[in-house]
Amino acid sequence: MVLNTGIQALTSLSLIILTCFLTKNKRFENKSESFYHVKSDTIFYDFASIEMEKWMLEERKHLDSTCKAETKRAETDIKKNKLVYFHYFGMIDSYRSNVEINNLLKKHNIKVDSALHYCTVPIELQNCYARVMRKEIDRKFGNRFIDSLRHIAELQYVNKNLNKIYSFEECDTISRYPEDKTYSDFFKSYEKNFWSSVKYPDDYEYRKDKDYYSYLSADFILHKNGNVSDIKIRLTFQNKKNYKYASYFINELKKFIKNTKWVPAKTMGIIVNSEVPLTLHFK
Known part of the structure; x- marks a missing residue:
């Protein structure tokens, strides 16, 4: 809504500026054509920058609020002995042995879910639920727990696919x-x-x-x-x-x-x- 309002305001401002330029004014008769272009370009740029800054601040507030809500939900689930491990698809930790590790995680009563990384969202404000869950898994089972399961899962995958x-x-x-x-x-x-x-x-x-x-x-x-x-x-x-x-x-x-x-x-x-x-x- 903030972005739409900014666009509407920008459109209105452009019409006002255009009307002023079309109206003959003796005060500007001696000004060169480039003068008007420089001034109008500067106005448009400054206005757009201000609106974009406002939008980014609102977006940051929204992301911060979402992260806090996810963190609280994760903490509540942990108290209920619920643990969830997340696969991050599209990143370097997308593995061929996800089916195998999922089965190993289930044996430890750890559920499995998936998430994405977003390049446009600050890393500290995305996947907050998943991050809290991973910290709890590491705390409860040890920092090398996931790596050790991954190693077992990789071996299981290769042994299942010896002719691949x-x-x-x-x-x-x-x-x-x-x-x-x-x-x-x-x-x-x-x-x-x-x-x-x-x-x-x-x-x-x-x-x-x-x-x-x-x-x-x-x-x-x-x-x-x-x-x-x-x-x-x-x-x-x-x-x-x-x-x-x-x-x-x-x-x-x-x-x-x-x-x-x-x-x-x-x-x-x-x-x-x-x-x-x-x-x-x-x-």
Whole structure:
């Protein structure tokens, strides 16, 4: 209602200003046209800023009142031995094992609900009921309680889905490339070794524009036994004349993938099937 009132007032003010400008007044005959634009723009900006500030203050009061009400409701529920754990969807704590952890929470007489984070609402004034509940759960069961349940839930999920093909990001941070000591080595070693064995044709035209890249990329399934399947390769050349060598580079990458003894992925320490993406850049 405050916002609507502000809009109505702003409309009325604009009509008044427009009428004044259309009325000839000798006091302003010597003023330049830009003078009126600057003045009118300043008036509109100042008025809108004031109205927006008023609206924000009212909104803050509303959010503060809502938070206090939620906090009181949570405290009342806690006295009745009611506990609720909240999943925050759309955030980093959206897990694949929510079904499993829900079952574990129920065994401790903890109900489950969901909530959202809002980027336009101050963090201290949103999900107040959920925040009070989480503090009580931590107080009653310990700060590591939820983390320990989550770990059990993740293990249960993987054991239920041993034949699933996991995305690269779902897996543990171990290298898929043989003899690599760190996860980061994976992203360097395969490209280095590929180009050490694959030669550019004599009349291949190298990249001239440093702002554009030619690249070769692949996706394949790495199975638990180390075999690979479903190899898909894409190729893009900055210089279109190089496309005559497309089949050559594609076949070389296929041979490289098939001949490499890839290390099967793990998730939660359990060996699983996984997707593997590769990207190699041309000179």
